[in-house]
Amino acid sequence: xxxxxxxxxxxxxxxxxxxxxxxxxxxxxxxxxxxxxxxxxxxxxxxxxxxxxxxxxxxxxxxxxxxxxxxxxxxxxxxxxxxxxxxxxxxxxxxxxxxxxxxxxxxxxxxxxxxxxxxxxxxxxxxxxxxxxxxxxxxxxxxxxxxxxxxxxxxxxxxxxxxxxxxxxxxxxxxxxxxxxxxxxxxxxxxxxxxxxxxxxxxxxxxxxxxxxxxxxxxxxxxxxxxxxxxxxxxxxxxxxxxxxxxxxxxxxxxxxxxxxxxxxxxxxxxxxxxxxxxxxxxxxxxxxxxxxxxxxxxxxxxxxxxxxxxxxxxxxxxxxxxxxxxxxxxxxxxxxxxxxxxxxxxxxxxxxxxxxxx
Amino acid sequence: xxxxxxxxxxxxxxxxxxxxxxxxxxxxxxxxxxxxxxxxxxxxxxxxxxxxxxxxxxxxxxxxxxxxxxxxxxxxxxxxxxxxxxxxxxxxxxxxxxxxxxxxxxxxxxxxxxxxxxxx
Amino acid sequence: xxxxxxxxxxxxxxxxxxxxxxxxxxxxxxxxxxxxxxxxxxxxxxxxxxxxxxxxxxxxxxxxxxxxxxxxxxxxxxxxxxxxxxxxxxxxxxxxxxxxxxxxxxxxxxxxxxxxxxxxx
Numbered sequence: 001x002x003x004x005x006x007x008x009x010x011x012x013x014x015x016x017x018x019x020x021x022x023x024x025x026x027x028x029x030x031x032x033x034x035x036x037x038x039x040x041x042x043x044x045x046x047x048x049x050x051x052x053x054x055x056x057x058x059x060x061x062x063x064x065x066x067x068x069x070x071x072x073x074x075x076x077x078x079x080x081x082x083x084x085x086x087x088x089x090x091x092x093x094x095x096x097x098x099x100x101x102x103x104x105x106x107x108x109x110x111x112x113x114x115x116x117x118x119x120x121x122x123x124x125x126x127x128x129x130x131x132x133x134x135x136x137x138x139x140x141x142x143x144x145x146x147x148x149x150x151x152x153x154x155x156x157x158x159x160x161x162x163x164x165x166x167x168x169x170x171x172x173x174x175x176x177x178x179x180x181x182x183x184x185x186x187x188x189x190x191x192x193x194x195x196x197x198x199x200x201x202x203x204x205x206x207x208x209x210x211x212x213x214x215x216x217x218x219x220x221x222x223x224x225x226x227x228x229x230x231x232x233x234x235x236x237x238x239x240x241x242x243x244x245x246x247x248x249x250x251x252x253x254x255x256x257x258x259x260x261x262x263x264x265x266x267x268x269x270x271x272x273x274x275x276x277x278x279x280x281x282x283x284x285x286x287x288x289x290x291x292x293x294x295x296x297x298x299x300x301x302x303x304x305x306x307x308x309x310x311x312x313x314x315x316x317x318x319x320x321x322x323x324x325x326x327x328x329x330x331x332x333x334x335x336x337x338x339x340x341x342x343x344x345x346x347x348x349x350x351x352x353x354x355x356x357x358x359x
Numbered sequence: 360x361x362x363x364x365x366x367x368x369x370x371x372x373x374x375x376x377x378x379x380x381x382x383x384x385x386x387x388x389x390x391x392x393x394x395x396x397x398x399x400x401x402x403x404x405x406x407x408x409x410x411x412x413x414x415x416x417x418x419x420x421x422x423x424x425x426x427x428x429x430x431x432x433x434x435x436x437x438x439x440x441x442x443x444x445x446x447x448x449x450x451x452x453x454x455x456x457x458x459x460x461x462x463x464x465x466x467x468x469x470x471x472x473x474x475x476x477x478x479x
Numbered sequence: 480x481x482x483x484x485x486x487x488x489x490x491x492x493x494x495x496x497x498x499x500x501x502x503x504x505x506x507x508x509x510x511x512x513x514x515x516x517x518x519x520x521x522x523x524x525x526x527x528x529x530x531x532x533x534x535x536x537x538x539x540x541x542x543x544x545x546x547x548x549x550x551x552x553x554x555x556x557x558x559x560x561x562x563x564x565x566x567x568x569x570x571x572x573x574x575x576x577x578x579x580x581x582x583x584x585x586x587x588x589x590x591x592x593x594x595x596x597x598x599x600x
Contacts, residue, residue, distance in 0.1 A: 035575070037577075037580075037581070038581070038582070039581065039582035039583035039584065040583070042582050042583070042584060044589060044590075046590070047589070047590060047592075050592075209507055210507075210553070210554075211553065211554045212507050212508050212509070212552070212554040225528075229529065230529055292484075293484055293524065293531065293533065295531070302509070304509055304510050304524065306510075306512050306514075306522065308514060316514065316516065317512075317514040317515075319510075319512040319514070321509065321510035321512070325557060326509075326510075326554070328557055329553065329554035329556070329557065330554075358582070
């Protein structure tokens with residue numbers, strides 16, 4: 001007779017960057033079922049659209065999450081620009097791609113550090129974050145803030161970076177990439193990481209599609225969808241392929257993120273070579289009237305913004321569907337059948353950003 | 360074994376730590392640190408207060424006081440973009456802790472009085 | 480620059496049939512959202528290979544009840560619980576029903592407010 005117990009996981013746990021609660025139903029040491037409970041950081045940010053000017057909402061959108069802040073601001077601005085038909089200059093688009101990819105690199109490096117920490121490899125954690133500090137310095141030099149960039153606005157970007165400075169950044173990124181490849185080799189070849197992450201939390205390709213998983217969670221199982229291929233900003237002019245793996249376990253998801261960092265370095269190089277001269281902002285006149293679904297690719301997956309305006313300074317509805325919210329059903333499916341000791345690794349492998357999931 | 364190269368490199372090279380606060384921090388030119396106000400240039404038009412998204416700036420035209428609540432300020436820079444007399448600037452050093460939560464007030468000489476002074 | 484977005488208005492009675500057809504055609508569920516104006520506007524969004532399809536159902540505020548689609552798309556339980564907690568719409572037959580405890584909020588149905596809220600512009 002197996003002993004059935006219910007063990008609470010979270011909201012405080014060393015492996016979780018943000019609070020998430022799971023009630024794990026266990027038979028001896030194997031998880032039979034997991035029941036999630038969220039709502040610890042619900043701030044009701046969507047309702048603020050009714051009392052803040054639509055131009056000021058971009059600051060609220062940026063502060064939904066600290067790790068993926070620029071792309072939230074970008075998604076909001078893009079939605080409003082499309083509703084109001086504002087022609088954004090080319091240079092602003094290229095600069096937005098530049099900052100988006102830097103945001104992706106720093107988010108993945110943060111996750112790689114946390115993954116090494118979850119495997120018990122604390123010195124690798126610090127090496128990943130040491131490289132991340134250099135990326136944050138570049139972000140601070142170009143935009144003014146380390147984590148909350150404050151540089152995206154409706155109609156373009158607020159700061160320009162001159163071309164000589166960008167050439168200097170390209171040279172620095174080459175050195176950072178060489179450093180990063182040394183660390184990536186540890187993730188690819190080290191015995192501890194492989195042993196801890198392989199064959200844990202398996203998600204088949206049919207389940208990933210059926211349960212609505214997005215981002216590296218689905219790309220690690222073989223579903224090749226990447227919303228950057230939709231061609232927003234200037235991604236339609238840059239060459240890249242979505243990174244996929246086929247194993248569907250935590251190690252595959254880790255490898256997808258490791259390879260995506262290299263992909264992002266390449267995208268930055270392409271964008272900075274093609275960047276044209278010109279203004280970086282367009283004048284915004286009038287008020288938004290209409291609706292639009294704006295879809296982007298965050299480091300964690302696909303994010304959807306639904307914006308609806310009806311001719312006033314305040315928007316009617318600002319609805320955000322973040323990738324972590326879409327990955328929760330996939331997480332519950334992955335947890336069935338794994339050991340209690342593997343639960344932290346599986347939960348971390350979807351890259352939970354709960355402050356995004358519960359704005 | 361794969362980690363050996365990184366470990367040896369970090370043993371012999373300089374520490375990556377910035378040793379704050381033992382060493383002075385070096386800020387970049389664009390770092391958003393603190394809003395600075397030059398009271399001599401202010402004309403009390405209150406455009407900055409209207410553009411502030413959090414309501415951190417309060418301009419009192421009767422008492423001639425310009426106030427900012429440092430805790431509410433998110434360093435977005437909207438006020439600087441709106442200021443007509445270039446009284447506001449973004450400094451790049453860190454906003455230190457304060458003792459009281461109330462606004463930090465500056466006395467401003469109103470523009471009419473300034474004009475009379477120069478004409479005298 | 481952006482893909483085509485198809486928004487189709489349907490009636491509440493044909494909701495389940497239409498969604499079953501969408502599932503059979505191989506679309507994945509992207510999100511379910513709700514907007515409160517004079518009526519509740521429910522948006523069911525689907526995607527297949529970059530093609531975006533949105534089914535829109537308008538239901539009156541007084542008798543707001545909907546059938547759950549978790550029988551067809553199992554991943555919809557999160558969105559339906561959220562809509563029940565934030566807007567107060569009753570949804571029958573959710574596979575994992577938290578009965579109002581999904582979000583830990585102090586006020587019932589806080590988003591169920593029409594019109595602009597008071598505040599500074």
